[in-house]
Amino acid sequence: MQRPDPANLADLRRAIDAVDEQVLALLNQRAGLAAEVGRRKLAAAPEGPFHAPRREREVLARLEAANAGPFPGPAVRTIFQEIMSACLSLEKPLRVAFLGPEGTFTHLAARHQFGGSSQSLPQGTIQAVFRAVERGGADYGVVPVENATEGAVDSTLDAFLDSPLRICAEILLPVDQALLLRPELDLGAVRRVYSHPQALGQCRRWLEAHLPQADRVEAPSTSEAARLAREDAEGAAVASELAAELFGLKVAEPRIQDLAANATRFLVLGPKEAEPTGRDRTSLLVLAQDGPGALLRLLEPLARRGLNLSRIQSRPTRRRLWEYAFFLDVEGHAADAPMAEALADLRAASASLKVLGSYPRAVPGAGDGSLG
Incomplete structure (x- = not known):
């Protein structure tokens, strides 16, 4: 392709159009290959899994590493995840x-x-x-x-x-919470702010400083809060910018959460756990044996093998009075030798032990929770 004249904006735009057409042709070529993969999977195992999470993770890691720029690195994962999602939909939508x-x-x-x-x-x-x-x-x-x-x-x-x-x-x-309003509404006219209780809690200081005159109204979700704000001539919502798009609201103020680095951790549920990646986390559900030092006996096998306990939470089991379950997050995979040894000791020291899953640790700030 002939190089465009850098001084000629029209030439540059025509060059971009030509590249876009090449990208589209390659996307369709990739989609055709993905469809053929789907046909062969169906022939080999009609009821088998179509989604290959380990393959997906490897492809994303390889492309991120191969990117030489100037295309922004974080966008590589986002774009190719969408490409793979679209191609997988030709086989069988997840x-x-x-x-x-x-x-x-x-x-x-x-x-x-x-x-x-x-x-x-x-x-x-x-x-x-x-x-x-x-x-x-x-x-x-x-x-x-x-x-x-x-x-x-x-x-x-x-x-x-x-x-x-x-x-x-x-x-x-x-998690970036935004204040959403009807397009014609001004901040000073707001009399009610709708949102989920957790979202209201995350934005408590901002709301007190900027909307002291408005009542806080709890909603079952931030999305439902956006719907309620759309129906209320004096209402606002604390919700995501996606909710603003879905309900035709304007973003009056972005990022109103009190903690700038606010984030939420989500879990992906499935029928089986992920394979080891070398940067994994294992979640456990443990019922302690009754008696003095019960919790210490649960933690000792982890400490003795140098396994990092990143989280512990207790919850009543609701099966017997005063019976509590402990939820533990430990760095490492259940298939790793130190973890496997610790789990064997935990089974002996507890009333019951359930491995909820081993999975890749998400990278803070990247949202990277690719299936392993």
């Missing part, structure tokens, strides 16, 4: 259940993980997300488990007590 409705941060996390071409299945409760995957109505589920400001999501921990599902990935998503 069905992803998440805590809905659409426009919530859990929806954003699901889109980040599986791309916009996956089939979104919003669920009304966290328990419903678990049930959708357990009964085969969804291939994966996405649920929140903790927020940097407001702490643990107890409903997610409780659901693991009776579920056979495994954690196969985690997503660490930066």
